[in-house]
Amino acid sequence: MTMATETSETDPATPGGKQRKKGRLIYRQNAWTRVTHWVWAISLFFLLLSGLQIFNAHPELYIGSESGFEYENTVFSARARAVDGERRGITTILGQEFDTTGVLGLSGADNRDVRGFPSWATIPSNRDLATGRVVHLFFAWVLVGTLFVWFLASFLNRHAWRDLIPRVRDITELPRDIVQHLKFKFDHGGSYSPLQKWAYFGVLFILFPLIVLTGLTMSPGMDAAWPWLLDIFGGRQTARTIHFITMALLVLFFIVHIAMVILAGPLNEMRSMITGWYRTSTGNHEGESK
Amino acid sequence: MSKRLITRRNFLRGSGIVAASTTLAGCDQFDFLRDRDGAARNFLEGANSLTYHAQRLLLGRDALAREYAESEIRQGQRPNGSRNPSSSEYRTMANGNFDSYRLEIGGLVENPVSFSLNELRNMPARTQITRHDCVEGWSCIAKWSGPQLGPVLDQAGVKPEAKYVVFRCYDSLGNSLSGPNFYYESCDLIDARHPQTILAHTLNDNPLPVANGAPLRVRIERQLGYKMAKYIRRIELVSDFSDIEGGHGGYWEDRGYEWFAGI
Numbered sequence: 001m002t003m004a005t006e007t008s009e010t011d012p013a014t015p016g017g018k019q020r021k022k023g024r025l026i027y028r029q030n031a032w033t034r035v036t037h038w039v040w041a042i043s044l045f046f047l048l049l050s051g052l053q054i055f056n057a058h059p060e061l062y063i064g065s066e067s068g069f070e071y072e073n074t075v076f077s078a079r080a081r082a083v084d085g086e087r088r089g090i091t092t093i094l095g096q097e098f099d100t101t102g103v104l105g106l107s108g109a110d111n112r113d114v115r116g117f118p119s120w121a122t123i124p125s126n127r128d129l130a131t132g133r134v135v136h137l138f139f140a141w142v143l144v145g146t147l148f149v150w151f152l153a154s155f156l157n158r159h160a161w162r163d164l165i166p167r168v169r170d171i172t173e174l175p176r177d178i179v180q181h182l183k184f185k186f187d188h189g190g191s192y193s194p195l196q197k198w199a200y201f202g203v204l205f206i207l208f209p210l211i212v213l214t215g216l217t218m219s220p221g222m223d224a225a226w227p228w229l230l231d232i233f234g235g236r237q238t239a240r241t242i243h244f245i246t247m248a249l250l251v252l253f254f255i256v257h258i259a260m261v262i263l264a265g266p267l268n269e270m271r272s273m274i275t276g277w278y279r280t281s282t283g284n285h286e287g288e289s290k
Numbered sequence: 291m292s293k294r295l296i297t298r299r300n301f302l303r304g305s306g307i308v309a310a311s312t313t314l315a316g317c318d319q320f321d322f323l324r325d326r327d328g329a330a331r332n333f334l335e336g337a338n339s340l341t342y343h344a345q346r347l348l349l350g351r352d353a354l355a356r357e358y359a360e361s362e363i364r365q366g367q368r369p370n371g372s373r374n375p376s377s378s379e380y381r382t383m384a385n386g387n388f389d390s391y392r393l394e395i396g397g398l399v400e401n402p403v404s405f406s407l408n409e410l411r412n413m414p415a416r417t418q419i420t421r422h423d424c425v426e427g428w429s430c431i432a433k434w435s436g437p438q439l440g441p442v443l444d445q446a447g448v449k450p451e452a453k454y455v456v457f458r459c460y461d462s463l464g465n466s467l468s469g470p471n472f473y474y475e476s477c478d479l480i481d482a483r484h485p486q487t488i489l490a491h492t493l494n495d496n497p498l499p500v501a502n503g504a505p506l507r508v509r510i511e512r513q514l515g516y517k518m519a520k521y522i523r524r525i526e527l528v529s530d531f532s533d534i535e536g537g538h539g540g541y542w543e544d545r546g547y548e549w550f551a552g553i
Contacts, residue, residue, distance in 0.1 A: 049320075058427035065358070065421055067428035070365035125318040129425065130546030131331075135323060137553060138337040220423045221552025224355045224512045225348040236421065236429050 028278035032153035037273055039146045043139040044250065049123040050139070051247060052116070053132030059105075059116030061244055065235035075241060078104040078116040087111075140215060147208055163192060164201050170194040186264050203253055207246050214243035326546060335548075342550040346480070349552075355486055355511035358419040358431050367432040367493055369501035370424060372461035372473065375521055380460040388505040393489075397456070397526035400447030407491065407505050413437035416488050424515040425547065434509050435492035440483040443527070448479070452527035455482040456534060457508055457519035463541065475519040476531050476539040476549070477510055486511040489522070514551035516542045 029037075060077040062068060077092045078100065089105025091098045101111055107118035119125040123135055154160040177194040180186070186193075192200065216222040217229040217239035233239035261269045272278035323331050375381075383390050388407050396402040417435040424430075443455070454476045462470035481487055488509050491498055498504045503520025510517045517540070531537065536544025543549045 046320075054427065057425070060428075062428075065362065065429065066364075066431045067368075068365070069368050069428075069430070119318075124321045124324050126321070126324075128324055128546075130542075131324045133425070133548070134331065134334050134338070134546070135320075137341060137548075138334040141337045141340055216553075218423070218427075219345075219553035220355060220421075220514060221345040221349060221512045224353045225345065225350075227356055230356055236423065240427060 023280035025277050025279050027276050028272045029276045030153075030157065030159065031276070032150060032157070033159065034273055034276060036146045036150040036153075039142065043143045043146070044254075046123065046135055046139045047143065048247065048251065049121060050132045050135035053122040053124065053127075054129060054136055055244065056116040056122060056127060057129045057132075061241040062237040063234070063241060064237050065230070067237055073237075076244070080106040080114040087114075140212075143208075144212055147212070150204075160204075164197060164204065166194070166197050166201055170197050174198070184263060186260075199253065199256070203250065207250055207253070211243060211246040211250070214239040214246065218243065324546075338548045338550060341548075341553055345550070345552045349512065351480055351483075352485060353512075355420055358421065360419065360433070362431050363419060363433060363494060365430065367422065367502050368428070368430045369499075370426075370515065372463060372520065373501040375461040375500075377460060377462070377470070380521065384500060384504065391505050393506060393522065394524040395443065395446040395527075396524065397528050398449040398452035399443075399527050400449060403446045405442075410437060410442075410489065410506065411491055413442070415492070416485070417492075418486055418488070418509070418511070420486070420509070420511050422515050422518075425542075425551065433494050434488060434490040435495075436488040436490040436506070436509075438485065439487045439489055439508065440485075442489060443482065443525075446527075448527055451529050452479070453529050454478055454527070454531055454539070456526040456528055456531060456539075457522050458524040458526065459519050460521040460523050471535075471541065473519060473521070473541045474535060475508075475517055475541065476528075476534075477513070477517060481510050481512065484510070484512065512552055516540070516547065517551050 058067075059079060060067070061075050062073045063075055064073050068074065074092070075094055077090075079090060079092075080087055081090050082088075083090070083099075087106060088099055089101040089103070089107065089111070091100040091104045101107075103118055104116060105114070107113055107115065113119065115122075115127060122132070124131050151160070154164070171194070174194045180193075181195055213229065214233055216226070217233050217236060223230055223236065229239070230236060233242060268279050322328060323334065325331055391407045392404040393407075393410060394402070394404045414437065415435045416438050417433065419431065419433045422430045422432060439455070455478075456476045457474060459473040459475075462472045464471050477487075486509065489506050490503075490509050491506055493499065493502055498507060503522075506522045507520040508518050508522060528534070531539045535541075538544045539549045540547075
């Protein structure tokens with residue numbers, strides 16, 4: 001990450017008075033990372049909301065090759081059903097039922113819309129599978145294209161190996177880093193802490209490839225071209241379930257990611273992802289960033 | 291040592307950014323994408339032809355869809371869309387056990403022909419246990435038998451200028467000013483001549499039931515369910531489908547779905 005550093009003992013943005021000692025400004029994110037980051041942010045927004053639209057066309061997930069209509073292989077569903085003479089939204093996870101009226105299964109004004117996810121969570125807002133698919137498949141191409149470019153750039157410029165792929169130290173120092181994070185103490189060094197590495201490695205090297213490949217497994221054309229897709233994921237319906245779980249993990253990542261940006265100083269973090277320049281915290285062991 | 295860096299001001303500042311971005315999620319802001327003639331929609335639909343060309347490149351002409359074992363048929367084929375066409379013409383034919391049925395093949399062919407159901411049943415058949423993938427997201431495994439479409443088309447002689455096969459159907463979904471909206475579908479000649487593309491008259495060892503498209507439906511195994519027209523009345527070879535019905539090559543295509551449903 002440290003491609004260039006600029007020593008700046010005092011923050012020029014702080015006018016006179018308190019000359020707070022500031023960390024060094026380092027060039028942390030290269031242009032490939034910054035551009036792909038924002039393209040992914042936009043793509044994932046549309047992919048998520050159009051994906052929930054597609055899910056709503058059949059709000060039920062299964063394990064295996066097919067969907068059990070005359071037998072049971074459902075692991076998740078969000079449907080509306082009459083309970084004691086009243087229509088309720090019922091979410092079923094591995095046989096456990098939860099009343100989710102208002103959000104899952106049944107939502108909208110006076111809870112009159114029978115739909116998996118509510119209209120505020122889907123693109124378009126109304127039920128429209130065709131448009132959802134057009135949006136989803138467009139941004140799927142954008143995601144895959146950007147991922148390809150990022151992988152190529154990050155292996156060529158060694159960003160992946162230098163900053164993201166965890167080493168032994170990222171395992172041994174993980175407990176200490178978890179404790180530090182739980183105390184809301186964040187190290188602003190030039191390099192990522194073990195938790196950060198695992199999180200970014202998990203998203204870029206596991207979740208992204210997984211969500212792309214399980215998405216392709218749902219394509220009858222791709223299943224003919226690459227039949228091994230069906231074998232590694234245990235059938236088209238299992239792939240659809242994994243696709244959904246991966247989506248949920250990415251949403252979880254997003255929530256934590258945003259929380260950490262806020263906690264760690266949103267302006268500095270945003271600056272590093274827009275201009276590349278990031279200010280490390282004072283007294284930081286700079287050796288770590290090399 | 292690292293120091294505690296959350297100040298209340300930082301937190302509130304950041305929360306403001308998040309709050310501003312979540313208001314985006316009231317998703318009717320993007321409902322303009324539903325407008326099929328809109329520039330944004332047309333731009334996004336450009337990805338469909340990318341998908342088509344990428345799959346044509348990867349698939350090869352004859353790559354087969356997965357075929358399953360007999361033991362993997364665990365339920366009946368789930369019917370979807372029309373389940374019981376209501377036109378009197380179809381009702382009469384169905385009541386007579388489809389004895390009066392004739393499949394017509396016309397359009398850009400050397401000699402238009404027609405076949406009775408018995409003639410179709412006596413043609414060499416291909417039997418395949420395949421997975422039906424609905425655009426809605428569900429799948430169902432079943433065993434289909436019937437003559438391959440390619441050799442049937444050859445009996446009529448496909449003219450060189452023909453590029454697409456159009457399936458005209460007996461069933462309709464809804465009405466427009468000009469009458470019932472009859473179902474129709476189309477595929478290119480690569481899919482039409484694919485070894486697994488059959489005119490199925492048999493489902494799970496029994497005559498194709500009315501709910502599943504009796505007397506004849508097409509199987510196009512490398513695409514989604516809506517391509518596999520049921521209740522086929524007539525097959526037409528064309529060079530272009532822009533003047534047929536809504537001009538997009540199929541009933542659902544006219545309603546916003548992709549013509550190439552390989553994904």
